[in-house]
Amino acid sequence: MPDHKMGKVIIVGAGVFGLSAALIISQRWPNLQISIVDKPSRNAPSQDISKIVRIDYNNEPWMIEALEARRRWISGPFAEFQRTVGRIVIHDKDDFSTLLDIDDTRTKLGLPTRQRGDEKLMQDKFPTTNAPPSLTYVSAPDDMIVDWAPCMSKAMERARQACTDSGGIFYESGVETIIKKASHITALVLENGEEINADNAQVVLAVGPWLTQVLATSDIRLPPNERKPVATGLFSYTVQLDKEQAKYFRDKPVVSHNGTGQSFSADPFILHTG
Secondary structure: OOOOOOOOOEEEEHHHHHHHHHHHHHHOOOOOEEEEEEEOOOOOOOOEEEEEEEOOOOOOOHHHHHHHHHHHHHHOOHHHHEOOOOOOEEHHHHHHHHHHHHHHHHOOOOOOOOOEEEEHHHHHHOOOOOOOOEEEEEEOOOOEEHHHHHHHHHHHHHHHHHHHHHHHOOEEEEEEEEEEEEEEEEEEEEEEOEEEEEEEEEEOOHHHHHHHHHHHOOOOOOOOHOOOOOOOOOOOOOOOOOOOHHHHHHHOEEEEOOOHHHHHHOOOOOOOOO
């Protein structure tokens, strides 16, 4: 919660956490001046085309949070960007324990266990797919896909407006160094050479995995290993579709595979789109 004696808040990072923080602060404490510091990057986790909102976890607190997230996606101000297309989750024998744990968690929360099927479950949605019979196919019809790019654009517009309305500034530069005195941040030195006075401000660091780099550059003690944010990667590629193909896939369920993926090397999926 921001300190009302400090009338300024500076948020470093304009990803999903930074923008969310700006919007919530502007709604709950409209008298605070909000500024945001961010350097756009294609490598940032929040810069994506689409995201999957899934419900099933083998951890009860995470599943409770996922259910609440789904409720807010459906009923909140960004509902226009979500589509409940469902998901087919594929498990191989090496990962079957995960499915059992998910079923156990769903039972504890009073939710029905997921429908399990064979390759016909996949072929019902994608008739031309050669689905290996050695895998277990699970239907999760309440999972969603979010059209992430326009969603983030709307969030960015609202955050920029919150800065303007509060008398703050949106700085389009990365943070080079954090200057502090005792436990309080007194200034931020940006990559473009500009220095932001933070004497009478609270600073929110929402820079994600780059936090350790910023702290190290600023000669600030790093958090213990178990609390360090870690950057993770996801291999992806773009497929060019014509209008007919795009229409075909738009409302199809998301397909994901849990496990080692070894089954794919022996029995690859083949999907023909004509």
